[in-house]
Amino acid sequence: MLRMRRSVLQRMLAVGGGGLLTAGAAPARHTSAPRRPDRDITSTRLSMRWLGVAGWELAFGGRSLLFDPYLSRMPYQGEDGALDPELPLRVDRAAVARVAADELTGPPELVLVSHGHFDHIADVPELLAQPRWRRHRIRTLCDLTSRHLLTALGTPAERVADMIPVRGGEYLQFDGYTVQVIPSLHSQGADHGYFAPDVLTAPLAKRPTTLGELPEGSTLMYLVTFDGGPSVLLSGASNYIARELEGLRPDVAVISMTPHSGIHRYLDRLLDVLGDPPLLLPSHHDDMVSDLRGGATNTVWAAPTKAAVTALDTAAEGRAVKGSRVLTPRPMVALDITGALR
Secondary structure: OOOOOOHHHHHHHHHHOOOHHHHHHOOOOOOOOOOOOOOOOOOOEEEEEOOOOOEEEEEEEEEEEEEEEOOOOOOOOOOOOOOOOOEEEOOOOHHHHHHHHHHOOOOOOOOEOOOOHHHHEEEEHHHHOHHHHOOOOOEEEEEHHHHHHHOOOOHHHHHHOOOOOOOHHHHHHHEEEEEEEEEEOOOOOOOOOOOOOOOOOOOOOOOEEHHHOOOOOOOOOEEEEEEOOHHHHHHHHOOEEEEEHHHOOOOOOEEEEEOOOOOOOOHHHHHHHHHOEEEEEEEEOOOOOOOOOOOOOOHHHHHHHHHHHHHHHHHOOOOOOOOOOOOOOOOOOOHHHHHHOO
């Protein structure tokens, strides 16, 4: 995560010169027709629900997966508006329980963690400890740093023992879908730095109590491909390693829209290497603290969401291939991905 104020984030989303719209975009190189799927992607019906920040639920056939679920929306800014690493971790157990009971499809089969920062991992232990999910097997994919953090944050021992350690490069087969784990990078703003970039190589001696005690570890992307359904690229940070994405060609790309002016042609290069995915979903563009309740109609969500959608629209329209469609996410509202791909 980066040093940012809400107003700064919204301005960077809304303006092109130094922020998200153009970011030094060069003319697109593609001249081919829009990409068409080369396999059946509509037999397995998929919906996706934005949980706020970088979090998503992927639901299919009464089953589900979670990516970076963060629901507590705890204060993170100091008096100067910058991220304050000394602020306490404040897990909102009531909010987590409410969303788990009332908003989500049910207990997920997998929880995919992109990296160890608080706004990606802090609520995972609470979700894994939900009493109504106790009898369901839930496996977590994460790197070693995140595993150490989840253990120290009180994840039930049986859930820790059932975690799947990953480091990038894995191609995993599950019942009805595959998960490819992709090495990636964290967001970088104008000054090219970012919050808490450390790695943990050993278990923590005590439970973390502040935001700054949850370091990044290794940032990962995930490509989930459903049998008879679409492939979805999940990103929790506004950066990537282009060579790791070559040839993937996802049907859906979840694109992090935190400030990224320090990344050369962030959006244009990303669309280029991914082959202009048919569907684009902005993510990680909200203020991270506003109440999720009423989020679908709450006007506080309107400006940053519109700015993020506009940024992606502008990037897609600037391509020679006009094959990408941008969907507008609303908190806790399911998007019919299969219908949008027809």
